[in-house]
Amino acid sequence: MVEGSENLAIEARRISKSFFGARALKAVDFSVRRGEVHGLVGKNGAGKSTLVKILAGAQPPDSGTIRVGEKTFEALDPLTCGKAGIAVVHQNAELHPELSVAANIFLGAEPRTRFGFVDEKTMAEEARKLLEQLKLDIAVERRLGDLDIAMRQQVAIAKAVREKARILLLDEPTAALNKSQADFLFDLIRDLAESGLAIVYISHHLDEVLTISNRITVLRNGEKVGVVEAGEADKESLIAMMVGRALEKTVRESVTTAFPAVILDLDAITVPEKLDDVSLSLGRGEIIGVTGLMGSGTRELAEVISGVSRASGTMTLEGKPYEPASVRDAIARGVVFIPEDMRERGLVMPMSVGGNISLAALGNLARLSWLNLGGERKAALSMSERLDLVPRAPEKEVRFLSGGNQRKALLGRAVFAGAKLFVLEEPTQGVDVEAQAQIHDHLRALAADGAGVIFMSTDLEELIALADRILVLRDGSIDATLSPVGLTPEDLLTAIQAQPSAHANTQSEPRSTKAATHV
Structure with a gap:
């Protein structure tokens, strides 16, 4: 790769x-060379x-310049980009x-017939070749709306490739891709x-x-800390640069295996072509991690437990029959679902932080059918303090928060709604290493207080660091x-990708995983 400004594809200077008086960037210099992958x-x-x-031309800077090729701009816009x-x-x-997958891939550049109509056949053929x-x-x-988040991400990448960007x-x-897709x-x-x-x-996955x-x-904090050659850096040094200090590693030397009671019990849960005879028990205070390849059934299992979908088989919650007819029904029983696609299926983005926090338990703030806004603000401030949610601004629209917040x-x-099963x-997903550690600590604290936690994840290190047991679907x-004791990410990946029941370290029969000893 040739050094020098003549080899720069894009350069941002100072x-x-x-935003609203809060500094997002301060005099940042950033440049990318032709033929370079720049993290x-x-x-x-x-x-x-x-x-x-x-x-990308979506926002203008307050100051500074951007050079693209031989041209210098004070700001870019989508057309210029x-x-x-x-x-x-x-x-x-x-x-x-x-729109269809093909229409999304060719959005804005649809092939036309000689009469000026969109050439659907050619568009489909070209899209198929690209895929x-x-x-x-x-x-x-x-x-496109019928696809899951992973496939939608793939379509977006295909569209960018089709545009032949420089x-x-x-x-x-890779936020929604499995390992083979990421590779x-x-x-x-x-x-x-x-x-x-x-x-x-751009990624939070430093590896x-x-x-x-x-x-x-x-x-860090809107300023450039430095530029490093990838071959001369490691994960620990990047983390130290990002947060201004080194984070302590979590080493799993032991896990709790005895819990005072079973909070959730599933027996022979089945959804045709999605779940097959799943049985498990979750102890009060236990954290179970669930993983598997795409299509393994992790999402379906989460949705059955949280009332999004129905299944045959039986479930009990704290020893009582549990058949949630809806998400609202599940919440009323103390089961709260936090979905992967939080912006589409979880948060109400134009709503305030306080409004989002109180949304699942408005009855707690109602007086004669009127919402107590002062109470909502007080509850949001309390929850922000408890979870270290930044900024402490209940009236701020949640869309302006970072992904971690x-x-x-x-x-x-979920906590405000009184959840006993998360x-x-x-x-x-999509949060930085410090926010990840904080969220893990909050979940451990909730479990220590007696809640049950079951989480679905494709992050191997997260599964090992957080779960008391890991289920592979x-x-x-x-x-x-x-x-997770003594388990490495490589061991876990081998288990996920192995032939059915062909790997080592299994601790119970494949189709049933009842909780460990309950006192």
């Missing part, structure tokens, strides 16, 4: 940006998303759920970089950033029960 890291609130939005060859794939794919090239098994005629901004591109994406990124593209890779990047820029707000809603999908059945 970029500053503030951008920092904890939530460090300024990564703001910088990406400025580079398109002409300059800048494409972005955000963490939350900005696509149209009512085959990317090894993505998605039917091009499917409605500068590609990838914001948490393929890395190969694709390397190929694109070798062809001369400049790629900015990924170290694997894929040539250089890494670290932001948005997840804390959802957790706060069901979570990807509880720390395959084809809708529990294929293995693992202890």
